[in-house]
């Protein structure tokens with residue numbers, strides 16, 4: 001005798017059972033977060049965001065994901081869960097540079113931080129960085145694909161107490177990501193060390209040089225920003241964290257590196273992509 005096919009009501013009961021279990025697990029997750037606040041000392045630091053932990057959680061999610069549910073949805077759900085549990089530990093706002101348009105920045109902010117976290121618009125990156133510097137634990141989002149028109153905003157990150165880059169979004173890169181605008185996340189310097197697989201440096205070049213860009217690429221690095229300044233070019237360079245600033249300086253030498261020291265302005269987890 002073959003089993004009778006389940007009825008619609010049977011299948012809906014299964015869905016209700018799963019939904020209730022998921023909801024109970026989320027509430028249980030909230031209880032763990034409640035205990036974590038004391039262990040982590042969130043109240044003292046005023047900032048709960050741990051980008052290195054989040055990058056590894058998002059990577060694990062992408063690696064185990066299977067089945068009918070699109071990865072976009074699974075990623076979006078967990079972004080909202082993690083961001084909201086960050087927010088309930090210590091409220092923060094997300095400040096976005098919308099000089100290249102509000103829509104992609106709003107999509108990125110909402111996808112990665114949900115709707116509970118306030119979204120504040122700024123007409124340029126320096127104003128985002130100033131807002132972050134004046135806050136206790138806010139995050140700033142600056143677009144990476146605006147070219148020279150955005151100016152050398154990363155120079156505002158120079159100095160020990162100045163905000164720093166702490167993450168690059170999206171955590172899971174892929175073609176057709178629903179919020180795939182490349183964005184750097186800026187915060188006040190983290191109390192605990194963040195991810196350092198990629199370290200970002202601000203430097204001044206005398207001129208543009210293809211040979212320098214090529215040497216940087218051979219080290220596994222890249223120029224992620226450049227903008228003209230009074231004498232030469234201000235650049236934002238990304239370098240694997242295993243390499244030293246002197247290796248960066250040697251790679252950039254064909255471009256006439258100089259005028260001021262190479263300065264670290266932040267770091268983030270290794271970029272991770274799926275598909276494509």
Ligand SMILES: O=C(O)C(=O)C[C@]1(C(=O)O)C=C[C@@H](O)C=C1
Nearest residue numbers: 048049050051053054082085086
């Ligand atoms: O692991 C932590 O430190 C947490 O605060 C928990 C949690 C999460 O909800 O999983 C929230 C915020 C952090 O950015 C990372 C992860």
